[in-house]
Amino acid sequence: GAGVSQSPSNKVTEKGKDVELRCDPISGHTALYWYRQRLGQGLEFLIYFQGNSAPDKSGLPSDRFSAERTGESVSTLTIQRTQQEDSAVYLCASSSYGTSYNEQFFGPGTRLTVL
């Protein structure tokens, strides 16, 4: 079946502009995660959605970052007033809640460059 998809694959924006990144999880996966990967670094957790529960926003670096998810489908990560430090690859992952190990399947990422 189809994997996790993300769009756009690349985004170049000017400092101060808002951007929206999209994630389509694997069908049936109730859990969805956003991570950020800065150049040469590991992945940093940003936010987690599980079904209709309140999201875990503990990883969001500032109030310029927000994310939404409608039901168990698409999620959008929004970064307002982008800064150069926001340049990174943003990865989305989904998993099937209730499995014994909650393996996360990752999308290809969106590479964001803030000029």
Added chain:
Amino acid sequence: AQKVTQAQTEISVVEKEDVTLDCVYETRDTTYYLFWYKQPPSGELVFLIRRNSFDEQNEISGRYSWNFQKSTSSFNFTITASQVVDSAVYFCALQTFNQAGTALIFGKGTTLSVSS
């Protein structure tokens, strides 16, 4: 605190050499999972292995093997007879299981370069 440390930033080997990537983790939880992911130049993360904290058996899959030692909080990954296609960034990750669906905690990764 929960943390994953991959002390080796970069490793370069010549084809057919064996190479071990180190991973040390910290957690106070007794139930947890450890993962290895591969990130080739294309950027997509590829799942390699998952190990739960109650299973310390070493695992071998083809040229890959993993050595999990709770006594030293390590989960090392060995590639035998390395190949150029093994060149990638390898990440070790920790997931606790005190609640379902918790985020993965990643190490900073080890970049492996295999030359012919």
